[in-house]
Every structure is written in C-alpha cells, then in structure tokens.
Amino acid sequence: MLVSYNWLKDYVDLNGVSPEALADKITKAGIEVEHVHAMSEGVKNIAVGHVVSCEQHPNADKLNLCQVDLGDETVQIVCGAPNVAKGQKVPVAKVGARLPGNIKIKRSKLRGETSNGMICSLSELGVDAKLVPKEFADGIYVFEEDAVVGENALSYLNLDDHVLELDILPNSAHCLNMIGVAYEVAAILNKDVDLPRVLVNETPMPAESKIRVNIEAKDAVPYYGARVIENINVKPSPQWLQNRLIAAGIRPISNIVDITNYVMLEYGQPLHAFDYERFGSDRVLVRHANDGEMITTLDDEERTLTTSDVVITNGIDPVAVAGVMGGVNSEVSSETRTVLLESAIFDALTVRKTASRLQMRTDASSRYEKKGIDRNRVAEAADRAAELIQTIAGGDVLSGIVEDGVRTVSPQVIKMPWQKVNDVLGTDLAPDTILSILSRLNFQAELNGDTLHASIPIRRPDVTIPEDLVEEVGRIYGYDHVPATLPEGPSTQGTLTAYQRKRRRVHRYFEGQGLQQAITYSLTTGKKASELRINNQGASGSVQLAMPMSEERSTLRMSIVPQLIEVVQYHLNRQMGDVKLYEIGKIFIANEEKNDLPIEREHVAGIFTGSREERIWEGQPLLVDYYTVKGVLEGLFNQLDVLSSISFKPAKRDGLHPGRTADIYLNNKVIGYLGQLHPNVQKANDLQDTFVFECDLQSVLNVDMGAITYKALPRYPSITRDIALVVKEDVKAGELYDVIRTAGGSLLNDIQLFDVYQGEHLEEGQKSLAFSLKYLDPERTLTDKEINQTHEDILNACQDKLGAVLRG
CATH class of the missing domain: 3.30.930.10 (Bira Bifunctional Protein; Domain 2)
Incomplete structure (x- = not known):
C-alpha cells in the first residue's frame, strides 16, 4: 500500500511529525514501512511557465522555438515535444535546475538557436512512465488553466510529497485504504481523525426506475448495491485527483474511472462503473457462472469461466467477473452519459480462487481477498463516489441505492478479564490506561467489574479473540515500553547437538x-x-x-x-x-x-x-x-x-x-x-x-569424526624424490595416486602431482604424470638404501598394476 503523506494530512494532524518519523512509529506499532520515497528527490528549480508563442525551428523540422513566460522573465526554449503549443501552461526546468539522475539544465544551443531551459514531461520529472496519463505519455505535461505562472511546479504536481510504502499482511488489511491508515496513525499519535463529509444532492427521480438488482449467488455475495448517475461528462480528471492516483501508483484514465479508483484507495471499497446504455438491460443479476461461459475483460483477454466463479450479468450475459474485473462490453468511454455504479461485498475465498485461476489479481481482488473491507462503509463509499462524480463530471444522481442483501452488520463484542492484558504482556497497566488505548483505536470499551467489554469496529475483521485485543493494546502502548523480564520456573540449559x-x-x-x-x-x-x-x-x-x-x-x-x-x-x-x-x-x-x-x-x-x-x-x-x-x-x-x-x-x-x-x-x-x-x-x-x-x-x-590425535613435529629430516611415469591416456591420476600410496607404506609421508604432459616426445595415446614423493620416519633418519628400495617398490607396483613406465 502506497500512502501519500500529503493526502494523509487531510485526515490527521501531522504537524511536527516528519514522514521518516511517522514511518518509524508505524513500523514500531506492527505494520512495516518498507520505504519512504521523496517524490521530488533529485529535482529542484522547476517553475510553471506560460508558452507565449510557439514557432517551428528554422533549422529543424521536429523542433519548435518557444517563448516562455516564467513570471519574472520570458525566455526562449527549444522544445521537440509533439504536443507543445501556444497558450499552454507547462512545467519548466530553469537554467541551473536539477532533474533525476543528477542531470543539470544548462543554457545551450540547438541547431544554432539558444535554449534557456527545458519544458518537461512527467517522466523527465521522475514520474514512472507507466503512471503518466495517456494524453501526455509521448510529450510534455500541460497544467490546468488556473496554474499560476512562476509558481513552484512541484507543488502543482504533488512532487513535494513523500510516499510511505506499507507492507500489508492479512492481519493488517484494514490499512489497505487511506481512512484505515488514518485511524491507525491517529491511534499511534493520539490524534483525532477528520473523515470526509459526504453530501449527495439527489434528483427526485428514483434509481429504481432505471435498474433492478437481484442476487442469485447469495452464498458468495451478501450485498450488492447500485447507483445511477445521468448526464455525466467523461473527460480527464482534475489535477489534484490525478496527483493522488499517481502517488498511489495508479495511472489516471478518465474522471469516472479515476473516481472509482480514488474511492477504493480512500475507503478500501472497490467500485465499478458500467456504461448504462451499453449494459444491455435494466436488470442486474448476480449469479454463479455457467461452466465454460466466456467473457472478455477490460484487459481485452477472453476468459473461460467455471461454476465456482461469480459474475455480474444484465440478466443474461456476464458483464463483469465479481470482485476482480469488469467486462469490455460495458466499459465507460468518452461517449458515456449515464453510469451504473456498483458497490458490493463479495466472498473473499470465492474472489481469491477466481483471481488465482484466471491469473488476474487486481487492486480490487486483493482487497476482497485480504478481508480488508468495512462492510458497513459499502453504501457510504458509493455515496462518496456519487458526490465526486456530481462535482467533477457534472452528473445528476438519481435518488436512492438499489440493493439486495443486508447492507450493515452488528459489531462483534469481545469479553475478557481486563487483567489478561497485563498477564500476557508482562506489564502493570491500569484499567484506565487500557480503556484509553482502546478508545484511541475507536473501539467502544467499558469495564463491568473485572470484565472488559470491547465492541470491535467492522473495519477491523482481524480482531476476533481476546488475544487480538491484547495485541492491539500492546502495539499502541509500545513494545519498547514493555519491561524486559526473565522467564520464571524450572528450565534447562540450551546446547547444540x-x-x-x-x-x-x-x-x-x-x-x-x-x-x-x-x-x-x-x-x-x-x-x-x-x-x-x-x-x-x-x-x-x-x-x-x-x-x-x-x-x-x-x-x-x-x-x-x-x-x-x-x-x-x-x-x-x-x-x-x-x-x-x-x-x-x-x-x-x-x-x-x-x-x-x-x-x-x-x-x-x-x-x-x-x-x-x-x-x-x-x-x-x-x-x-x-x-x-x-x-x-x-x-x-x-x-x-x-x-x-x-x-x-x-x-x-x-x-x-x-x-x-x-x-x-x-x-x-x-x-x-x-x-x-x-x-x-x-x-x-x-x-x-x-x-x-x-x-x-x-x-x-553423520560420520563419526573420532578422537582428535596430535603428532609431534618431526625431529628428523625428510627426503623428497620425483617420479615421472608414462601411462596410457585413459589412466587416471587418482589411480596412480592410490597405487603409489599403497606401495609406499609407512615411509611415504606425502604425494603431490605436479606435472601432466602429452606431446611430441611421447607416443600417441600416452601421457606423463610426474609426482613429488616425500619420505619420512619421525623416529629416525632414513638411509639411502631404504628410500631406494621403497622407491623401487613403488615403480614396480605401478608397472604391474597400471602398465606404467619410468619416463626416460
């Protein structure tokens, strides 16, 4: 999960807490922050410029001479981007600016014309190319009209932000959304959470007049809701929305698709927008797929479904694979004027099996799989998306949510002796301290005698037993504050086998x-x-x-x-x-x-x-x-x-x-x-x-090493003699080595092969192997006669067993 520090500040007061310090606190509370990425790292001195004029370069067909107003001066810049034009507001790297890769922008001449800076694309400013909006993928980036000339362009692009990369495991899936992270951070810092206030202005016409919803696969879909928004205008998203998606690692596409992705990131609730006119009917039927049923998904891949999969249909044909990906036949396009907005709950196991079998894990499926969805926010997320579509795309929201299934569920209550917290953690926390920590987590808790009653928010499905509650107290209290103690009772000393x-x-x-x-x-x-x-x-x-x-x-x-x-x-x-x-x-x-x-x-x-x-x-x-x-x-x-x-x-x-x-x-x-x-x-x-x-x-x-034995340093001299033996080339040196070792007996102390020769002085199919032999008796000085005899025995054994001949 990529968490924008600037976006997080919308929900929690982070004054005085740097991104690095916040990452350290989150990690100590049990959710590892793998990396803190400064989006403007290596980038400076980038301003908003206004292209006053744009004419073709006199000496180059693919270059343009641009006069660019930077607020305090107007400079000439040579630009080769195909989409540069007069009247645009663009990011400009001034002379002396730095770009990623330690690139310094200097005044230069291109085909005889002076260029005082560089009009930049997002990729040149350090944005991953796969996150750049398609309309700017092959050229410079163009700001909205309200950008102020001369201002810091990094602020407009949110490149003054820091992104915290959280390693989300199944037990921390509640942090797969910005609101969940906000609750977590607020508990750690003991601050309040300021959630967005959702207000949808609905038209008198009821959504039920346009759509009906029926769930047939109730075992896998406990709730399905749909809103209808008319008279929308599909276009690129505003700057702030694109910035937040890019910081979260999602490429902006269009305002409608971007809003569904934004709300998924904010609430953790996956949404899907269908083109109502292309949907094919006024009925949504959620059922199990037929064996062998086909659907072409948004990635233009044709998928073969089985009865274990759940599909969203128009009553007849599938238009989406539930919880995974929509179908191309009802995709929102620039011609879309009415959208059918889906907000539903799908069974985690069903989604995981489908995503795994089809090999199409998506942002939506990962949230369903890890059970990180707040069941009681499913309708609120749809309202939030409808509000944004109304504001950004000018839509008319029909009244009500058309739904089937149970929209909300009651929170779970955990009961346990409050002293269990201290017994497990080894602490001496007072009851008021425990209640205060649970309150910081937005758990409704109270004491009834010695029993702690805690109501667990639906957004925290990972807390189900008393030990989970103890863990929550421990990690917010801080494991660094838990005193170190030695274990009590009988023990045995550990040792290695x-x-x-x-x-x-x-x-x-x-x-x-x-x-x-x-x-x-x-x-x-x-x-x-x-x-x-x-x-x-x-x-x-x-x-x-x-x-x-x-x-x-x-x-x-x-x-x-x-x-x-x-x-x-x-x-x-x-x-x-x-x-x-x-x-x-x-x-x-x-x-x-x-x-x-x-x-x-x-x-x-x-x-x-x-x-x-x-x-x-x-x-x-x-x-x-x-x-x-x-x-x-x-x-x-x-x-x-x-x-x-x-x-x-x-x-x-x-x-x-x-x-x-x-x-x-x-x-x-x-x-x-x-x-x-x-x-x-x-x-x-x-x-x-x-x-x-x-x-x-x-x-x-497993081989026994046996007892270690020591030998005294030799008091008597050793004698070294070399022997070169000619053998057939298929005779191995190891074979000669074994024969020499056996024949040499106790007087032969060491053998070393030091030369292998094949060449003009030997017959074809033969080779010469030369060994250095060391003779030694640790108790006395050897005589020449003893050495000569042993040497002769070695030569005879090599001749008899391997046909070796002493090299002349």
Whole structure:
C-alpha cells in the first residue's frame, strides 16, 4: 500500500511529525514501512511557465522555438515535444535546475538557436512512465488553466510529497485504504481523525426506475448495491485527483474511472462503473457462472469461466467477473452519459480462487481477498463516489441505492478479564490506561467489574479473540515500553547437538574461504525441480503443491543448484561478475512407499564464477576453475575429518560439462557432484564459465569424526624424490595416486602431482604424470638404501598394476 503523506494530512494532524518519523512509529506499532520515497528527490528549480508563442525551428523540422513566460522573465526554449503549443501552461526546468539522475539544465544551443531551459514531461520529472496519463505519455505535461505562472511546479504536481510504502499482511488489511491508515496513525499519535463529509444532492427521480438488482449467488455475495448517475461528462480528471492516483501508483484514465479508483484507495471499497446504455438491460443479476461461459475483460483477454466463479450479468450475459474485473462490453468511454455504479461485498475465498485461476489479481481482488473491507462503509463509499462524480463530471444522481442483501452488520463484542492484558504482556497497566488505548483505536470499551467489554469496529475483521485485543493494546502502548523480564520456573540449559556444531563449522569454513551464504526458495517450477539432482532420476519423486500461488513456485526442489543459478544471473545483470556462493538447505523427495510427507535431506551446494579474488595491480586475476571448487571441497572434508573416506571420480551428468565433472563418493557411495555447467546451460542463462557443487551434507555430518590425535613435529629430516611415469591416456591420476600410496607404506609421508604432459616426445595415446614423493620416519633418519628400495617398490607396483613406465 502506497500512502501519500500529503493526502494523509487531510485526515490527521501531522504537524511536527516528519514522514521518516511517522514511518518509524508505524513500523514500531506492527505494520512495516518498507520505504519512504521523496517524490521530488533529485529535482529542484522547476517553475510553471506560460508558452507565449510557439514557432517551428528554422533549422529543424521536429523542433519548435518557444517563448516562455516564467513570471519574472520570458525566455526562449527549444522544445521537440509533439504536443507543445501556444497558450499552454507547462512545467519548466530553469537554467541551473536539477532533474533525476543528477542531470543539470544548462543554457545551450540547438541547431544554432539558444535554449534557456527545458519544458518537461512527467517522466523527465521522475514520474514512472507507466503512471503518466495517456494524453501526455509521448510529450510534455500541460497544467490546468488556473496554474499560476512562476509558481513552484512541484507543488502543482504533488512532487513535494513523500510516499510511505506499507507492507500489508492479512492481519493488517484494514490499512489497505487511506481512512484505515488514518485511524491507525491517529491511534499511534493520539490524534483525532477528520473523515470526509459526504453530501449527495439527489434528483427526485428514483434509481429504481432505471435498474433492478437481484442476487442469485447469495452464498458468495451478501450485498450488492447500485447507483445511477445521468448526464455525466467523461473527460480527464482534475489535477489534484490525478496527483493522488499517481502517488498511489495508479495511472489516471478518465474522471469516472479515476473516481472509482480514488474511492477504493480512500475507503478500501472497490467500485465499478458500467456504461448504462451499453449494459444491455435494466436488470442486474448476480449469479454463479455457467461452466465454460466466456467473457472478455477490460484487459481485452477472453476468459473461460467455471461454476465456482461469480459474475455480474444484465440478466443474461456476464458483464463483469465479481470482485476482480469488469467486462469490455460495458466499459465507460468518452461517449458515456449515464453510469451504473456498483458497490458490493463479495466472498473473499470465492474472489481469491477466481483471481488465482484466471491469473488476474487486481487492486480490487486483493482487497476482497485480504478481508480488508468495512462492510458497513459499502453504501457510504458509493455515496462518496456519487458526490465526486456530481462535482467533477457534472452528473445528476438519481435518488436512492438499489440493493439486495443486508447492507450493515452488528459489531462483534469481545469479553475478557481486563487483567489478561497485563498477564500476557508482562506489564502493570491500569484499567484506565487500557480503556484509553482502546478508545484511541475507536473501539467502544467499558469495564463491568473485572470484565472488559470491547465492541470491535467492522473495519477491523482481524480482531476476533481476546488475544487480538491484547495485541492491539500492546502495539499502541509500545513494545519498547514493555519491561524486559526473565522467564520464571524450572528450565534447562540450551546446547547444540553434535550435528548442529558440525553444521556451524561448515558455515564458518565456507565464509572463511570467501563464499557468501545464499538463502533461496524451496519452491520452484516442475522443470527446475528435477534438474541437477544428485540422484539423477529425471522428474520422478517430485512433490507438487495442491494450490500453488504461481507456476514459478509450484514444486518442492530436489536440488539447490538451479536456485543458485538464478542468484548468479541476478548478480551478473547488476555487473557483479565475481560470485562465490554457498547454501545449506533442505531438498524434498516424494515418499512413495507411505504416501506421506516428503523425505527431507539437508544438502550443501555452491556456485563459483568470475575470478578467485579481486584483481590486483601485479597482473591479471586467476579465474575460478574445476580445481578451485575441488580444493574448497577437499578443505571442507578435511575440516570434518572425513577426507580419507572421500574420493572423486569422473562422471557424465545432464546439465554439466562432460569433461569437467566428477561424482563425490563417501565410502564408495555417491553423495554429490562438482563440475562446470554445460556450455548450453551457460548460454541459456547468459552465464560466463560457472562451476557448481552439491553434496548430501546429512551423510557427511553423520560420520563419526573420532578422537582428535596430535603428532609431534618431526625431529628428523625428510627426503623428497620425483617420479615421472608414462601411462596410457585413459589412466587416471587418482589411480596412480592410490597405487603409489599403497606401495609406499609407512615411509611415504606425502604425494603431490605436479606435472601432466602429452606431446611430441611421447607416443600417441600416452601421457606423463610426474609426482613429488616425500619420505619420512619421525623416529629416525632414513638411509639411502631404504628410500631406494621403497622407491623401487613403488615403480614396480605401478608397472604391474597400471602398465606404467619410468619416463626416460
């Protein structure tokens, strides 16, 4: 919900409370203000100018020379807007003005003619292009005739306003309208609320002479009301109305449509205006749709309806999808002279199912879905809209509201011991203080002995039980004022399990290696859910949600890597090319045997792209590669004391590079993989060379680490010898490594591969692998004879088992 600070001042006295301070108070009271946006940020020195003359530029076909009166002077401005004309009042950025993006307006020459400023469009003043009225979308903005030349144009455009962006959850849906926010702010600041006074001058002719209303779907529509307004003049809305809609994130269209949107924002009650002449009859019938029934909605999309949907009809054909969107066949146009104004209550669940199935969530449907509508204001909202149509569009309002259903309902009364407030909050509030807070919220409350009786306004459907009432007292009193106390009674000291301690070591290790933690959605698409799995079994085992919010979040993931790829895309799109991320999270596999909850396994995954570290002045940075990822994983397994049980073997996996991929084995069982993304995958996702890994962390952390052992520093020298072995090119270095380790026995302390060679000095199909071998006995000095014998044993074992030959 976007809340205009200037608009809010119409209802509550905000003197002395800045937008930022107000946002802080609202957040502390339980409704988060995500952002405070200054609409004039980066804009200054913009004035209202009057175009005295407008002639074609002598040296350019698409430019005009304009003489513009700025109040204190008349200046020449070169303007290329197609809609600029003599006599207009326009926003002008003077010489020295600033526009968004830190653009400074200077005196300049365009095709030989001097330009002393700039006539501006709304987009150039920082207004989102999708909110600019269509008549000004491709040109400059033109003020109404009463704009005063020389005055600050930002005030006329409401760009001196601040907009508070409220995060509205279902329990705060009463703030999905300006009056609801006003009640909230007034309670926080302990101020009065000044609501608009609605006065409709009705004609003697009754609306019943023009329309009849009947509700057939009473299970989903408790009330439907309609007003009829004749002799209207459809035209653009006045400046103030357009300004308020733009501040609220709604594009102005025409005065009638804008008024319905304005009242929806003000009262929270969605309205809809039908063209009476195009409606098709004098009867409104609200019913369930027929299965397969069609309607073309205002977005020009043809929709297929089901019996679970509710439609507004002219007795025969549907003209609107109830609570969601109107139909194009009865849309208000510039030729409309009579409107049928709808103000109704629709069932929240019915609207949510329809909006979700048709994938057409609107401002109206969101208000019905979150149950943020005041049932007792439904008629008042219609009166407010009728009054505005009468004032702005010159309409004649026929007398009365034609309706079916119950217009108002009685408020709910909550009874509870007043001391419950203190018992739950841990406070010592006096009864008068509690009553005072409830009064600030406009709750009618009184004490009857020790029992608190509170009548809850219909606009607050979120308050239904005593605990809700306690919460209201607590948040208005201020949680900052609630004293901190320790829990009483017996307790046990909390501690981490062995598994949790190991998991924390994994977090610390990855962060020490320069990786940043990512937390991604567990829900993804059906296709991505089965990609890059450790157990590569296609789409089998996936878990689908019964009622997903969208197709993008319809399936529980079976791998973490696809979500990390999306995170890397996000970073690369923002010119952050060096990305190293890890995530520890759950994957989910269907429990097919028991038809029960899915099996959950904790995995760790990582993704690397770009350079290993920041570029330094000495030279080019080293790029991440397969061995970067393998080294990080080996370091992790060493930290967890399972490296001796881990092995890496070449593998081919869908989505990964066929020559740069390995499976990770724990005691000869596959627990993960690492490798580079396949070039086709990288291209499809606009990635550079990207390396990933995923591992079943649960299997690794459940391995017993055993007791920690320490070795004394060696007192005797080690001896290092190199050995270069020629083998067939299909022999893996790891195979040679294992043979050397076994043959070397206890004297072989360390093995390092330091060279791989294939070239002109070797036969085709062969390669040379060179190892550095370190011999050491911690208890004595080794002799040349012992070393030579062990070295010979290693060479013989390599020859016998792998056909290796000592390179000459």
